[in-house]
Amino acid sequence: MQKPYNSIFNPKAFQNQVIIITGGGSGIGRCTAHELTSLGAQVIITGRTQEKLDKVVAEITEDGGKAYAITCDNRDESQVKAMIAEVIEKFGRLDGLVNNAGGQFPAHLEKISANGFDAVIKNNLHATFYLMREAYNQWMEQHGGSIVNMTADMWGGMPNMGHSGAARAGVDNLTKTAAVEWGKSGVRVNAVAPGWILSSGMDTYTGDMAEKVIPSMAQHVPLQRMGTESEVSSAIVYLLSEASKFISGVTIRIDGGASLGTRIFPLSTAKNNEAYNGFHRSFLPNVVQGLKENKDE
Incomplete structure (x- = not known):
């Protein structure tokens, strides 16, 4: 058996709670599923590829947690309705x-x-709306609950990712609107905005993005490094937890300060800045493996 997830939260913080994580077959979703199950939650992970979901369920089961997988294309409103109803x-x-x-x-x-453009908007904005609405209408309106949305560092625009930036900005505003409208039902709606995170999603990029852009990212962060999946997961877990019961409508930036400052302010070499990685099954994306090897030499 693997060593347990090293979460900073109480091991019983989510005892008997049921939580859906979309995109739970890899990356940040996979990490968050592991952390929540280590804290007592019954987690349902969704995605479009059954094989990826089954692998994560097997990992969690091996570690003593409870997980269940449902294939769902979140861009399809009818599939979202059916998935929420099944849960x-x-x-x-x-x-x-x-x-x-x-x-x-x-x-x-x-x-x-x-x-x-439409495909990216539908994948990131429409799907988020479908899931929020169905969670609220089918359960949370009567019982309360917590929703955490995923957005991104889009405050300065997203050059080379304009379609995603438009969708992510929409999610940020949708989060605020839902927090106001659904507060009456005891439903809190927040979001996280990861910056450059060492996640498997980096391996989907090729060409200049993989060869030039990703290797240079850390030098543009005040903390002089990229983040870990655990550093995003812990923020999500906090927003879901009892400790954040009076927090709604906020978007937490998890970017090491990269969205702040100006280009005329030079960044110095950072110190006293070890990353937090509580995920016992984490691994570095292939695209940055060489960077770590060179640094260690």
């Missing part, structure tokens, strides 16, 4: 929803087709 029927409740799933591709604005 409520099978587990009898829905305490939390983590809208982690999403995706995009690098492209300059002038080269993005209408279909490409």
